[in-house]
Structure formats: structure tokens, C-alpha cells
Amino acid sequence: MDSLSTGRVADVLARLHRDAEAADRQLIEAYSSQGATQEQMIGQILEQEAKDLKALYGGLAGNFLNVTPEFGRFCYIAARACKATHIVEFGTSMGISTIYLAAALRDNGGGTLIGTELEPAKAARARENLEAAGLDDLAEVRVGDARETLKQVDGGLDLVLLDGAFSLYLDVLKLLEPRLKTGALIVGENAFEQASGYIQYVRDPRNGYLSQPMAQDPGRGNELTVVTR
Template sequence: MNTLATNPVVTILETLHREAAISDRELMETMMARLNAPETSADQVMADLFAKEKADYRSVYHDYAGNFLAVSPRYGQFLYMMARPCKARRIVEFGTSMGISTIYLAAALRDNSGGQLISSEMEHTKVTRARASLDAAGLADLVDIREGDALETLRSIEEPVDFLLLDGAFSLYLPVLKLIEPWLAPGAVIFGENAFDPDYLAYLDNPINGYLSQMLPLDEGRGNGFAVRVG
């Protein structure tokens, strides 16, 4: 069975992706304008944003409360495709946003004969929208969206995690990974969308920490990282 190919999931994802493209267009145009400025590189733009997050990630995150900042349809399908063969039964997601990636992952759980997706989101309006979309898609029974700071909401996991998606504030990828790490099952997969934090990448690349990792050639320029818990 492929829940992604059924209605109302198809219709809801099409609507969300269409709205995301419109919502984020101005933001992307602003970033492109910075990239086209003299003596400015993509690395510098990301470094500036990362520095702001390090200083106050809550403030920066609230700045994008109206933006979807969602995974692309291709990446969403890839997440579904990865969750299926690893037979994920328990998934943790950092950064629900409007619930696009959450729907892809919940669909995989449905087709894996059930399970639970624990997702964390700070913005109340995004939580409300995500819950409504999941309910309309018939997937709400598989998802526990925890509203608030992920460093607090994801403290209570207490069961093995097969799949971890990091797609929130870049500067929190490593702290969230370390928070979930005691619960990662052997062979658990970890995806970091926009994984630009050098400390996070260095942690995964250090064999002593028990991971194998590499960057994925998906959605070029978005720094999509993939890791497997082998230690």
C-alpha cells in the first residue's frame, strides 16, 4: 500500500506545497539578493544566519513564523521511501512547521502497519495548522505534536527511536541529537535537512560517537545530511 498515492493525502500535500512555494518566495528572493551582492557567498549568508541563531535561536525562529520552510516534494517522498524499508515504528521529528514532512513520515508509519511519530514545534499557529492537516489526511492518530522548545518537549521519549528528522533551528541539531541519542535504536537513521552546523557535522564524522554519515545529493545547496547509528 502507498498512502501517499491516496486521497485526501494527495490533495492536502499538493495544497501545502503550493502554499509553501508562495509563502517562502519572498524569503528566497531576499536571500538570493544577498547572494548576488558583491563579495557575498552562500557560505557567508549561512554563517550569518547561524551566528544569529547561536545568539538567540528563539528570536530567529519566531522571525519565520509565517514561513513554511518545508521540505520539497522530492525530499518528502525520499523520507517516506527511507522510513518504509527500515520498517520505522517510532519516529522523532524536530521542526513540525506546517506539517508537510510530518505527513510524509506519518504515511510511512501507516504503511508500516502503525507506530508513533513524536514531533516538536515552537510556533502555536504552525502547530494548529499541522494538526488540522494531519486530521484531514487521516493520519492524526499516528502523531504526537509537542508544542514548545524541543530541548524540553523531546526530553520524554523513553522508547527506542528508529528514525530521526532534524529540520528546525540549525544551531539545535547537535543538542537535539544528543538529547535523542540514548534512545536511538541500532541502525536508526538520522536526517538533517539544512545541516550546516560544523559542530553537528564533525560530531557525526567522528567514529568514536558511533555514526556513519554523508551528505545527500538531494535538493542541491540545502545541505541534506544522512547518518546511521552504528555504535
Template sequence: MTQTSTLQDPRVVTALDAMFARAAQDEVTGARIEAARPGGFAPSTPQELADANAEVYMPISAEGGKLLYSLIRAARPATVVEFGTSFGISTLYLAAAVRDNGSGRVISSELSADKIAAARRTFAETGLDDLITVLEGDARETLAALDGPVDFLLLDGWKDLCLPVLRLLEPRLAPGTLVVTDDVDLPALAPCLDHVRDPRNGYESVTFPVEDGMEISCRL
């Protein structure tokens, strides 16, 4: 008998379609936000940036989401950690894979209270909320309090914070753990990419050509 994944659940399909449709307006939304801030965003704290961009989805691509789903199905991690929930698009792919594995949990971190509220509603509507915990606040603080190992890590928050978050969690990464970093084309991500691509730091890393690129790094 043909098996279907949770990604084909009508509730998940509806939620993802709706969020991707809204995310398609990110460029227009971003331009409106920038126009309202003639002085720009610098200097701004991560919290100020998150609050200013509370309407912007900044989503992972659909193909990137399917890649994450497949990696988690194969690796079968007990604890999946995500830096950067946003409205929860990527989180749905992570949780769908955990659901279909039959065990595990997703822990995500997000600065924007508005995005967290919207994401939690979506998680409840899709029936995946029992697998997902969203931590509100600076990931450098919220993820520091995690209990136990991190078995799969997605870095998709503010790009200049990806390396600090990775370094924070490195003591919890066992050999064989996968670290996936989204948007490799963005210059702000360079320090993090330099870190995982340097063999002296204990990773075997490869760039996967999906949308803006995803770096898949295996902890050695």
C-alpha cells in the first residue's frame, strides 16, 4: 500500500500554501518598512530588527523544506533545533518529518512575539503543535538552557547570529549530527560558512544548490 507523508495532510498543505502566498509579498512589505525608516536599521539590536520585520516571512523555499523533511526522515533525530521560527514554514517541514518518524521533538527559537503567536496558531491548526516548542527571545539565551543533546540543527535566523548560535550548541552536537544553514548566498553568513567549511573545526560540509543555497555540514 502506498504511504503518504504528513506533508500531504490537507491541513499542512493549506497552511503552507497560504504562508508561501503571503511570503511572496515580502519584497513589497520590506520596501514599505524601509521607506518608513529613512535612517535605515543601523544600529539596531536583533530584537529591534525582529520587531521592525514582524510582517516579513523570510521563508525557506518549498524545495528546501522538502530537503529538510528528507534529511530528518533519514537521520531520525530525537531533538531537532531550529534557530529562526519566523511564521513557522520551515518548522512545519521539520515537525512533519518528526511525526512521520514516529518519535522526536522540534525546539525552535524566535524573537518576534507577533510571529510566535501566528506560528503557534498554525501549528495548532495543522495538528503538529504537540511536537513543537517555540522559545521566545534571543536564541543565544533561550537555546543555552536546552537539556540534552541536539541531534539536528537548522540555522535560519539572523545571519550574523548563526555562528554564535552554532558555537553555543557545538558541545551538544554528537558525531554524525547534521547542521543545515540556509541562504548561503547572503554575505552576512560568511563567518558561519567559513567555520563549517574549515576541516579544523570538525565538520564535513557541502553546499546544496536549492534556491539561495543550503549548507549541509556533518559533525565529525
């Protein structure tokens, strides 16, 4: 049996998805009531990130902004399929995606996950949630800007999840690039074409990747990339 279907991990994830829905409801309603197109919303977020990224995410410190259960399961399946033992996650928040990925490490027989989160209070909650799920021995959550916290990462990465500030995906990828194994998977959530040049970079095969949008949740910027070099 896998850890997602039953037991402690399944219970903690069910509780966290409920908590997340309650905590983020107002924010989601506020965005949808603006009547803005998705393009406009992405544009607004990118503008805010460019102006003051720390203030933007500081203002969202009480929000989960989490992956959906379907996307979380996709991350688990991807990590199981490539028998991942070394994972990095950009954008840990309260640890929901971290739990899906750490559960895959556990079911793969062990490994290490490095997560990174700008907001100290969120990182602390992520650690508590990992502990509640019995996965804290597999995951380290680094506090601070990923452009600093991910400078020291060992090689041999099997999988990277990019789910932080939209405008930083290319910077974070470039930082991790020398540590990626051939065949490693990079899962991008909210990897939008108008942000950072990330999509253009990974879709150019000359850069050593093969990449395409995922069919899941179209419009949410889900991109699956494999390292081909």
C-alpha cells in the first residue's frame, strides 16, 4: 500500500487540504470578484513581485496557496516513477506539496528533500506538518530567499518542484542546473509564459530539456520538463 492512500500521511493531507480551503477562500473570492482575466491577474502578480516580492509574500503569510490534491498526487507519482531519492522544492508554504514528495521518498525507500520558504512562520508550520505526517526525517525546510538558500545543494537531483514566486523560476533553475541528473524531472506549477523566460528556456531543446504543458488543470501553468543532456 502507498502512503497517500491510508494512514498518517493520508490523514494529515486531508486535514491540511480542508484547512487550506478555509484559509484561502477569501483570497480566491477576492481575485475572482475583480472580474480580471487570468492574463491580467498574472500580470498584476508579476508587477507586485517586481515592486516588492517580500512584501507581496509577507502579505500572504496566512495563505496556503497550495497544490490541489490531484497535482499533489501527480508529484507523488512522478517521484515514485523516477525512483527519486533527491528532491528540491522551491516554495514550500505550509508543506502540502512537501508532504506528497516526502511520502514518495519514504515509499521509494528513503532520500532527502530540500524545501525552501521565504516566510519563517510558514516554514515553521511546514515542519510541524511534516512531523505530524511522520516525514520530518526526510525533509529539510530552509528559510529565506531560494536564490540564497539553494546555493548549497548536493548533486544528483532526481526531481525539482518549482512553486514559488512566478518571476524566479529561471533564476532557481539556473542555480540548480549543474545538480540535475540526466533524466531528472522538473515540475513547474504556475510556470507562466509571461514570467521570467523560464518556459521559453526549457522549451528550447538546445538548452538540454524537453518540455511541454501538462494536460492537468489547463491555464494553471503546469509544465513538465525532463533533462535530456
